[in-house]
Amino acid sequence: MRIRLADDRRVRLVRALKAFFDDNFDEPLSDFRANELLDFIVAELGPVVYNQGVQDARGYVLKKLEDLEGEVYEPERPGR
16 A cells, blocks of 8 residues: 655645754755655555554454443343
8 A cells, every 4th residue: 555645744744854854963854855754754654553543443443342232232121
């Protein structure tokens, strides 16, 4: 799966990377390098973070489904 960032999101992320480098490193980050770094981060970390999010959501939904009967169960009266 290839993660495609919307143009406006890419611009914001490149800007954030450049600001981070300006604040934390002695060497500024050019637009070209910031875009390359963003592509690397998205390619390497994107699937890992995405998969973790899917697993977290799956676990949350399964936990809620396990408790579904306890949440919505209505006792029946015998003989009716």
